[in-house]
Amino acid sequence: MLSKITVSPAPHISQDLSTRGVMGDVIIALVPAIAAAVWFFRFQAVWVIATCVLSCMASEWICNIIRKKPNSLGDLSAILTGLILAFSLPPTIPLWAAAIGSAFAIVIAKMLFGGLGCNVFNPAMAARAFMAASLGALMTTWTVPATMGEVHCKGQEANALAAIHAENTYDGSNGEIALTQATPLAWAKSAQKGKADVQLVNQMVKPTFYGGVGGCLGETSVLALLIGGVYLLIRKTISFHIPAAVLIAAAAFVGIFYLISPDKYANPAFHLFSGGMLICAFFIATDPVTAPLSVKGMWIFGVGVGALVMLIRLIGELPEGVMYAVLIMNALTPLIDRACKLMPAGGKPNVS
Amino acid sequence: MAEIRGKCTFPGGAHPPENKQFGENCPVEVATVPKQVSILLSQHIGAPCEPLVAKREAVTVGQVIGQSDAFVSAPIHSPINGTVKDIALLPHPVIGRTMGIIIDADAENNTPKQPVNARFDKDFNPTDFTPEKICMSVRQAGLVGMGGAGFPTQVKIEPNPRLEKKVLIINGCECEPFITCDYRVMLEWVWQVIAGIRLAAHAAGVNKIRIGIEDNKPEAIKIVSDTIEQLGNIGDIQVVPLKTKYPQGGERQLIKSILGKTVPTGSIPPTIGVCVLNVATCAAIAEAVIVGNPLTHRIVTVSGCAISKPGNYYVPIGMRVEDLIEYCGGLTETAAKVIMGGPMMGFAIADLSTPLTKTSGALTFLTKAAVTRAKYEKQVTACIRCGRCLTACPEHLNPTKIAHAVKYNKLDLAKDYYLSACMECGCCSFVCPANIEITGYIKTGKILDARAKKRLG
Ligand code: SF4
Numbered sequence: 021m022l023s024k025i026t027v028s029p030a031p032h033i034s035q036d037l038s039t040r041g042v043m044g045d046v047i048i049a050l051v052p053a054i055a056a057a058v059w060f061f062r063f064q065a066v067w068v069i070a071t072c073v074l075s076c077m078a079s080e081w082i083c084n085i086i087r088k089k090p091n092s093l094g095d096l097s098a099i100l101t102g103l104i105l106a107f108s109l110p111p112t113i114p115l116w117a118a119a120i121g122s123a124f125a126i127v128i129a130k131m132l133f134g135g136l137g138c139n140v141f142n143p144a145m146a147a148r149a150f151m152a153a154s155l156g157a158l159m160t161t162w163t164v165p166a167t168m169g170e171v172h173c174k175g176q177e178a179n180a181l182a183a184i185h186a187e188n189t190y191d192g193s194n195g196e197i198a199l200t201q202a203t204p205l206a207w208a209k210s211a212q213k214g215k216a217d218v219q220l221v222n223q224m225v226k227p228t229f230y231g232g233v234g235g236c237l238g239e240t241s242v243l244a245l246l247i248g249g250v251y252l253l254i255r256k257t258i259s260f261h262i263p264a265a266v267l268i269a270a271a272a273f274v275g276i277f278y279l280i281s282p283d284k285y286a287n288p289a290f291h292l293f294s295g296g297m298l299i300c301a302f303f304i305a306t307d308p309v310t311a312p313l314s315v316k317g318m319w320i321f322g323v324g325v326g327a328l329v330m331l332i333r334l335i336g337e338l339p340e341g342v343m344y345a346v347l348i349m350n351a352l353t354p355l356i357d358r359a360c361k362l363m364p365a366g367g368k369p370n371v372s
Numbered sequence: 373m374a375e376i377r378g379k380c381t382f383p384g385g386a387h388p389p390e391n392k393q394f395g396e397n398c399p400v401e402v403a404t405v406p407k408q409v410s411i412l413l414s415q416h417i418g419a420p421c422e423p424l425v426a427k428r429e430a431v432t433v434g435q436v437i438g439q440s441d442a443f444v445s446a447p448i449h450s451p452i453n454g455t456v457k458d459i460a461l462l463p464h465p466v467i468g469r470t471m472g473i474i475i476d477a478d479a480e481n482n483t484p485k486q487p488v489n490a491r492f493d494k495d496f497n498p499t500d501f502t503p504e505k506i507c508m509s510v511r512q513a514g515l516v517g518m519g520g521a522g523f524p525t526q527v528k529i530e531p532n533p534r535l536e537k538k539v540l541i542i543n544g545c546e547c548e549p550f551i552t553c554d555y556r557v558m559l560e561w562v563w564q565v566i567a568g569i570r571l572a573a574h575a576a577g578v579n580k581i582r583i584g585i586e587d588n589k590p591e592a593i594k595i596v597s598d599t600i601e602q603l604g605n606i607g608d609i610q611v612v613p614l615k616t617k618y619p620q621g622g623e624r625q626l627i628k629s630i631l632g633k634t635v636p637t638g639s640i641p642p643t644i645g646v647c648v649l650n651v652a653t654c655a656a657i658a659e660a661v662i663v664g665n666p667l668t669h670r671i672v673t674v675s676g677c678a679i680s681k682p683g684n685y686y687v688p689i690g691m692r693v694e695d696l697i698e699y700c701g702g703l704t705e706t707a708a709k710v711i712m713g714g715p716m717m718g719f720a721i722a723d724l725s726t727p728l729t730k731t732s733g734a735l736t737f738l739t740k741a742a743v744t745r746a747k748y749e750k751q752v753t754a755c756i757r758c759g760r761c762l763t764a765c766p767e768h769l770n771p772t773k774i775a776h777a778v779k780y781n782k783l784d785l786a787k788d789y790y791l792s793a794c795m796e797c798g799c800c801s802f803v804c805p806a807n808i809e810i811t812g813y814i815k816t817g818k819i820l821d822a823r824a825k826k827r828l829g
């Protein structure tokens with residue numbers, strides 16, 4: 021009888037929650053976006069996503085063998101990293117590049133820091149930065165989604181697209197530049213420089229919402245990302261603080277610019293819906309490992325990300341700033357954590 | 373039963389499954405007298421008692437068998453007629469081993485002690501007793517807080533000129549899953565409880581009394597309020613329904629919920645003029661003062677899937693766990709863990725000859741399935757820094773930082789994150805998706821800290 025009785029510290033029950041469950045939930049939340057990516061980019065999307073995920077899993081597996089650690093594929097975090105990375109790549113990326121980027125994400129950005137929970141930078145964003153630095157043009161070549169113009173963009177939006185497209189072609193008057201300018205954010209940038217009509221850019225809000233504009237794999241459909249984000253919030257897998265902080269800060273930032281000169285800057289809705297803003301707010305900035313622990317810290321972190329994204333988009337040279345914004349705030353996370361040290365409910369104890 | 377919704381609550385906490393169905397509807401049952409009891413000499417916070425009896429000496433029910441001269445202490449009495457068999461080291465549920473007195477019960481003249489709740493009714497006047505008399509009786513009866521920590525009750529209620537008490541809070545929350553003994557006390561012994569509350573308030577010289585009960589016990593809320601209503605004008609006494617959330621019954625959380633006040637870290641409730649008593653303690657006060665009985669018996673909830681006959685039993689303090697298990701029909705095949713207390717804060721015991729103490733309100737028997745699901749099947753991963761433990765911590769600490777500081781043996785860092793402010797409620801471990809034994813590390817840290825202090829002198 022006695023031999024069957026076990027002892028361990030209290031509490032003796034625990035909530036039905038696991039790291040695997042948390043990561044799995046995020047993956048489930050990404051399913052609509054995966055579906056959207058496959059719908060808009062067809063097989064290109066399938067190959068890129070599959071390559072990234074498999075490469076991440078293989079890297080994790082090999083790293084664990086080298087580090088003589090138990091296999092950690094079960095916590096699903098490698099799959100998640102692969103998905104997020106794939107979502108922030110252009111669909112035309114050569115598969116070898118995707119594979120190398122994924123390996124970088126796991127080996128350099130995660131395992132060298134000590135594995136899950138110890139990495140300072142979001143592995144997917146670190147890998148994307150590495151790829152942007154080393155692959156150059158491959159990372160900024162955008163194709164127009166396979167379905168564009170057929171399904172989702174009718175009437176006015178189609179006109180707007182056509183007009184902008186014409187403008188781009190005119191603008192660069194050579195095919196290559198026109199291609200590189202195909203994301204809505206790039207149009208916004210050229211509108212800002214007075215090269216495109218900002219009204220046309222603003223009309224892009226609706227197509228960006230349903231999807232079907234150029235951009236990274238995971239950026240095309242706001243609707244799909246919102247469904248996933250809401251799912252995460254309902255499941256309480258993420259708390260609302262970071263997404264809210266990112267979106268509010270970004271909206272406020274661009275709102276000021278928009279109010280001052282509406283004919284130069286696109287409206288806030290456009291900026292919230294386009295590019296990586298939503299995937300960043302719901303899936304990248306909320307990566308628990310690289311975000312602060314406390315609620316106060318989460319607010320600061322989120323506001324920082326939102327403001328930096330807009331700073332880069334509106335004032336910097338790049339059309340998109342999610343990656344650098346997240347990496348910069350990741351680097352600040354330890355500082356934020358230290359600054360937001362919690363005070364016990366009863367205040368500082370007078371005797372230590 | 374009309375739904376009662378408690379509004380008052382505290383920030384943080386968790387919602388473990390309540391699992392009260394096992395003992396909720398079991399009336400208190402008087403257990404038979406065991407053949408032998410082991411009475412620990414350290415059942416409370418404060419100085420342990422010295423034994424007053426010798427080997428082979430005969431003892432009678434209610435006889436003082438252990439005492440200490442220290443101010444913070446409580447005497448210990450024999451719950452049965454019998455002979456002292458031995459004074460030896462015995463297993464203690466919390467502190468490992470401690471001295472205790474083993475008493476063999478007389479085969480004949482031992483009838484189980486019956487509860488005295490029938491002797492209390494409407495016509496009771498606490499002012500028949502002077503505060504000094506009440507405190508005296510409480511001290512002599514060896515009363516300690518029966519909800520958990522076991523702080524001597526007399527020290528709590530005695531007026532202290534430096535810290536004037538303004539409010540008396542009665543803890544009827546019973547927020548731990550599985551436990552139902554306080555609930556049954558409120559339902560069945562309500563007159564006795566109210567009498568005890570009024571005596572305590574009279575002794576402590578407070579006029580404002582608040583009784584906090586979680587809203588998952590609407591019957592208890594109703595019966596206690598009705599009783600108070602029947603008594604008519606007896607001063608400022610109110611039942612406060614509270615939100616059902618763990619650890620609502622923690623002293624500091626209860627004060628926060630009811631009064632909105634926070635007890636300073638590292639201090640005790642009297643510093644802000646509050647005294648907190650548990651309902652079972654109040655019942656014991658009434659018994660001690662009016663009937664003159666010492667604290668020798670208490671209600672223990674026996675609960676969980678791994679015991680044949682769960683329920684609420686009135687047992688002698690000192691009864692061994694194995695005897696109570698036998699009385700309750702034995703363990704089932706799948707029993708895997710025996711917990712003294714509830715599953716959130718209780719202590720898992722390995723030695724079934726551990727005796728019950730004045731503070732053991734429950735025995736929880738978990739099945740293999742429940743234990744493995746909670747502890748062993750789930751993979752422990754590195755902390756993913758999700759922040760759930762910070763949100764859940766009712767003391768507003770940073771549990772993961774403390775736990776990891778302890779893990780890597782950085783006690784100073786742990787103290788920097790207010791290691792000592794942790795009340796060991798277990799919320800952080802409960803919510804952690806990485807299944808880290810956060811509370812376990814923190815407890816270890818506290819023990820290491822205490823040792824280090826001792827070494828320094
Ligand atoms: S740190 Fe202590 S007080 Fe906070 S939740 Fe954990 S056990 Fe409870």
Ligand code: SF4
Nearest residue numbers: 755756758759761804
């Ligand atoms: S709940 Fe667990 S995983 Fe989350 S921050 Fe706390 S210790 Fe880390």
